[in-house]
Amino acid sequence: MEKSAKGLLPDEYFMELALREAQKAFDSGEVPVGAVVVCRNKVIGRAHNLTERLNDVTAHAEMQAITAAAHYLGGKYLVGCTLYVTLEPCTMCAGALHWAQLGRLVYAADDEKRGYSREPGRLLHPKTTVNRGVLQAKAAGLLKEFFGSRR
Secondary structure, three states: OOOOOOOOOHHHHHHHHHHHHHHHHHHOOOOOOEEEEEEOOEEEEEEEOOHHHHOOOOOOHHHHHHHHHHHHHOOOOOOOEEEEEEEOOEHHHHHHHHHHOOOEEEEEEOOOOOEHHHOOOOOOOOOOEEEEOOOHHHHHHHHHHHHHHOO
């Protein structure tokens, strides 16, 4: 794999962008999860958690990024696209990614309590490939700092 201008591998580069979104969430009092959707090496959607701001339990970073990417593409399917997200998607988000027919999912930190992989059965689309653990320490550190400050 070629490295980007910053010397990072492509997955690391795009995960850094997702981490910037997570920081925005952190700064506004939201659970620090960020997401970007990439198609042909171009960011076509980016978002962070907005559940508190919008008073909406479905306003997860992934859901917001899916919507932004679909608007950009002018269609509901994300075949050939990659979602980079700082935390393993929950079952709701995994279901949405299934219906969007996402090509690839890359996430940083595992969600030991609510991650989709904890649920029986396959929630992602059968053709979706998954890469986990990209910049895991950074994402987990931000989450730990957030929840530590609230206890």
